[in-house]
Amino acid sequence: AQPGAVKPVAAPMRDLTWGQLNFLHTTDTHGWLGGHFQEPQYSADWGDYISFAHHMRHQADEQGSDLLLIDTGDRIEGNGLYDASVPKGLFQYGIYAEQDVDIICTGNHELYQPYSIDREHNTTVPNFKDKYVASNLDYVDPETGHQYPMAQRYRRFKTKNQGFDVIAMGFIFDFTGNAENSFVQRVEDTVKEGWFQDLIREKPDIFVVIGHVGLRMEEFEILFKAMRKENWHTPIAFFGGHAHVRDARKFDSLSFAMASGRYMETIGWMSIDGIKNKKEKEKDKGKDVTIEAVTPTFTRRYIDNNLYGMYHHTGRNESSFDTEHGKRVSKAIDRARQALNLDAKFGCAPQNYWMSRAEYPSKDNLYTLITDEIFPDVIVNEKRRDKPRVALMNTGGIRFDIFKGAFTRDTTYIVSPFISGFRYIPDVPYKVAQKVIDLLNSGGRILSTNGADVRFMAIPEQMYPTPSMMRMEKEDDPHLELRDVQKPLGNDDDDDDGDDDNPPLIGGYTTKDDLGDDGDDTVHKPLDFYMQPNAIQSEIAFPEDGSDPETVDVVFIDFIQPWIIPALQFSGGDYTEDDVQSYMDGTLTYKLSKWISENWKGEC
Numbered sequence: 001a002q003p004g005a006v007k008p009v010a011a012p013m014r015d016l017t018w019g020q021l022n023f024l025h026t027t028d029t030h031g032w033l034g035g036h037f038q039e040p041q042y043s044a045d046w047g048d049y050i051s052f053a054h055h056m057r058h059q060a061d062e063q064g065s066d067l068l069l070i071d072t073g074d075r076i077e078g079n080g081l082y083d084a085s086v087p088k089g090l091f092q093y094g095i096y097a098e099q100d101v102d103i104i105c106t107g108n109h110e111l112y113q114p115y116s117i118d119r120e121h122n123t124t125v126p127n128f129k130d131k132y133v134a135s136n137l138d139y140v141d142p143e144t145g146h147q148y149p150m151a152q153r154y155r156r157f158k159t160k161n162q163g164f165d166v167i168a169m170g171f172i173f174d175f176t177g178n179a180e181n182s183f184v185q186r187v188e189d190t191v192k193e194g195w196f197q198d199l200i201r202e203k204p205d206i207f208v209v210i211g212h213v214g215l216r217m218e219e220f221e222i223l224f225k226a227m228r229k230e231n232w233h234t235p236i237a238f239f240g241g242h243a244h245v246r247d248a249r250k251f252d253s254l255s256f257a258m259a260s261g262r263y264m265e266t267i268g269w270m271s272i273d274g275i276k277n278k279k280e281k282e283k284d285k286g287k288d289v290t291i292e293a294v295t296p297t298f299t300r301r302y303i304d305n306n307l308y309g310m311y312h313h314t315g316r317n318e319s320s321f322d323t324e325h326g327k328r329v330s331k332a333i334d335r336a337r338q339a340l341n342l343d344a345k346f347g348c349a350p351q352n353y354w355m356s357r358a359e360y361p362s363k364d365n366l367y368t369l370i371t372d373e374i375f376p377d378v379i380v381n382e383k384r385r386d387k388p389r390v391a392l393m394n395t396g397g398i399r400f401d402i403f404k405g406a407f408t409r410d411t412t413y414i415v416s417p418f419i420s421g422f423r424y425i426p427d428v429p430y431k432v433a434q435k436v437i438d439l440l441n442s443g444g445r446i447l448s449t450n451g452a453d454v455r456f457m458a459i460p461e462q463m464y465p466t467p468s469m470m471r472m473e474k475e476d477d478p479h480l481e482l483r484d485v486q487k488p489l490g491n492d493d494d495d496d497d498g499d500d501d502n503p504p505l506i507g508g509y510t511t512k513d514d515l516g517d518d519g520d521d522t523v524h525k526p527l528d529f530y531m532q533p534n535a536i537q538s539e540i541a542f543p544e545d546g547s548d549p550e551t552v553d554v555v556f557i558d559f560i561q562p563w564i565i566p567a568l569q570f571s572g573g574d575y576t577e578d579d580v581q582s583y584m585d586g587t588l589t590y591k592l593s594k595w596i597s598e599n600w601k602g603e604c
């Protein structure tokens with residue numbers, strides 16, 4: 001772990017089940033290679049993960065099973081380690097590449113900016129060579145316009161110990177927000193490609209389909225159906241991401257999918273037993289047993305990313321766990337963090353502000369802080385200071401909670417990593433402008449059928465409800481409170497009895513998935529989760545007498561322009577992109593850090 005990170009706490013643990021073929025899975029790490037400094041259960045860093053994987057591979061070798069490492073993208077954006085350097089990712093790419101990942105693919109965050117697409121193309125793909133798979137993603141050379149696969153479309157290889165013949169593919173969901181030097185092919189089109197149709201007729205021992213795809217999105221279903229149509233008997237293991245949730249889904253008795261959370265909080269574990277290799281299948285045929293009889297068994301665990309759990313699962317301890325390689329990488333992270341001055345303090349948060357652990361609006365809710373305190377101060381165009389205005393942003397633009405205490409350079413990027421600034425449409429009749437926020441929050445179908453799916457403004461966890469989310473108690477409450485759903489860990493352990501042999505439960509993920517509710521490796525106390533709106537709004541410089549203004553400036557974070565224009569049109573405003581202007585200089589990230597340094601001056 002990094003110097004200064006809180007130590008993990010003891011907790012009741014569930015063991016890992018090993019099979020013939022085993023996997024460790026990371027996804028949506030978003031630059032959190034240093035781990036979580038303030039949350040004990042997620043405080044291991046990338047160096048620790050390297051040591052962990054080393055011991056687990058060793059264990060696999062000893063027992064003659066296989067272990068593969070998977071990563072399903074969104075490795076960047078969301079932490080100072082990536083975002084604070086110029087150019088972005090100066091240290092991140094090299095540190096990440098120290099882990100020996102066996103199958104790796106791309107996420108949407110690698111594709112938002114031309115720069116990060118180039119880095120993927122000229123750095124990550126060469127770093128991982130034949131391990132990188134890009135089944136529906138092309139790179140487009142900005143100079144020549146030449147379009148070609150970002151990496152190989154699939155990977156076929158034999159596992160080290162069992163000699164399983166594996167065919168692996170790597171997808172990204174049908175993402176449309178990618179920059180022009182990339183091309184994402186819709187999955188429904190990829191499955192019609194000749195190479196795909198030929199491949200799925202092969203008879204490997206197992207297909208491993210990885211993707212930056214939420215398990216409840218349709219892309220994996222399309223792939224599963226296309227594959228099963230031509231290949232009834234080959235097991236398929238899916239690894240997904242993007243939705244930032246722990247989840248597992250069973251497609252049929254031979255196919256299983258898991259997703260492993262976000263931000264280096266979770267390391268996914270899947271094991272498969274009962275896979276038959278070619279020789280065994282032939283033997284069965286001799287005994288007149290048909291190959292239909294192959295029924296693999298799948299298990300999954302969501303490992304909390306901390307050293308207590310890593311010691312537990314490897315049977316090691318403080319003196320026997322670290323490898324030289326792991327220690328070297330932890331040191332490199334520390335050096336990078338210092339070079340980037342990530343601990344530089346901008347201010348002291350007077351309390352915790354939660355994204356979804358507190359209801360919106362409420363005094364502990366981070367979005368309430370933004371609408372009530374930050375926006376009124378920072379959303380100002382000097383020439384239009386006195387003009388009444390509504391200022392809008394999407395809740396997905398905020399990525400993490402603010403904890404009481406030091407708010408650092410690192411925290412700034414953790415909370416607000418994007419480079420979005422503010423635009424506006426001047427002098428919109430208020431009777432038109434006032435309808436926009438409701439359309440963004442509840443006019444889902446109207447906007448979505450017009451190509452602006454409002455789910456994609458919200459935090460990823462809310463985009464595709466999982467079984468955890470379904471476990472609701474107050475179904476008709478607009479600010480739905482969900483009990484027992486997965487939420488990050490809190491230090492609110494009021495059961496502490498100080499008894500280490502029988503550790504008290506600490507708040508954290510209590511995942512429910514298609515296999516049940518015993519997936520988390522750590523038994524947690526559930527935390528509350530409140531659904532948040534897709535977008536929030538401040539009304540600024542409105543008439544003091546409480547009357548409605550005639551017109552307002554509609555100011556919005558640039559990311560939501562594709563929703564704002566149709567919402568204005570549905571509200572009766574005849575606006576197009578041509579009416580949009582820049583409102584002020586500076587990104588949300590910059591405005592936020594400036595506000596904090598001016599307003600949270602206390603000691604911590």
Ligand SMILES: O=c1ccn([C@@H]2O[C@H](COP(=O)(O)O)[C@@H](O)[C@H]2O)c(=O)[nH]1
Pocket residue numbers: 028074108109112242243244394395396397398418419420455456457458459460559
């Ligand atoms: O510039 C941006 C980019 C993204 N968002 C929000 O993030 C989610 C996607 O998050 P993932 O990590 O890819 O799951 C997107 O739907 C937006 O809500 C943003 O606000 N600004």
